[in-house]
Amino acid sequence: MLDYIEAITNARSLEELWSRHTERMAAYGFDRLIYGYTNFRTNGSLGDIEDFMVLSNHDRAYLDKFFGEGLYFNGPMMRWSLENTGACSWSWARERVARGNVTPEERAVAEFNEEMGVTAGYTISFPTISSRTKGAIAMTAKRGLTQNDVDEIWEKDGRFLELTNNIAHLKILSLPYEYPNRVLTKRQREVLEWVGDGKTIQDIATLIERTPATVEKHLRLAREALNVETTAQALLKASFLNQIYRP
Structure with a gap:
């Protein structure tokens, strides 16, 4: 146990951590996990899906539909994770479906999961101190295991499993992650970093030996890449996405 915790806390990349x-x-x-995290949650939205951090080892066919068609937002366990913290057996969702206490959209997600063999597991919703952030992990059991089997596993090892997933979550937040449609160039990162350090446009132009117009251009392109309207928003979002102050 200690060797494993030491290994993930010392991981230098997401690939290394996720593999372990x-x-x-x-x-x-x-054997199938989906980890998700957002910094942009509101009362009615989890923000733009392109700003999510998502890690998974599910089959591509499952992920393409689950995320591509927006099923993730209507999953019964998603509702639970948004309203709760801690670990929850998927029996909670199965009971709701059996009683008919779900929306048509939630029922469609349950039927899709049944079709794809995503039938037994646990969800962990991580603690947060911000109303704008949310992280959770859905842990799907191996095919052939029932929910009763999974609940027995959790009865024995659930405390360790919840602890290690929380540690992995905290470590993930500290590691660089390339958001495919939110990638800044080296120069865009540099000028945003200087803005974050309190420098003016003229200061930055002097520091990088370019004209103020060129600095303005890089800031505009950074705003476009991050899909925001102001440089202040770009600085905040780039920080949330670990896109600046990177080694």
Whole structure:
């Protein structure tokens, strides 16, 4: 246990951490994981999906439909994770579906999961101190395991599983991650970093040996890449997405 915790806390990349974590969770019977995190949650939205951090080892066919068609937002366990913190058996969702206490959209997600063999597991919703952030992980059990089997695993090892997933979550937040449609160039990152350090346009032009117009151009392109309207928003969003102050 200590060797594993030490390994993930010392991981230098998301690839290294995710490889170790998925391997360890599979040893406990959870061979398919979806980790998701957003800094842009509001009362009615999780923000732009292109700003999500999503890690998964599910089949591509499953992920393409689950995310591509927006099913993720209507999953019964998604509702639970947005309203709660801690770990929850998927029996919670199965009971709601059985009683008919779900929306048509939620029922469609449950039917899709049944079709794809995503039938037993646990969801962990991570603690947060901000109303704009939310992170959770959905842990799907190996095919052939029932929810009763999974609940027995959790009864024995749930405390360790919840702890290690929380540690992995905190480590993930500290590591660089390339958002495919939010990638800044080296120069765009540099000028935003100087803005964050309190420099004016003229200061930055002097520091990077370019004209103020060129600095303005890089800031405009950074705003466009991050899909925001102001430089202040760009600075905040780039910080949230770990796109600046990177080694």
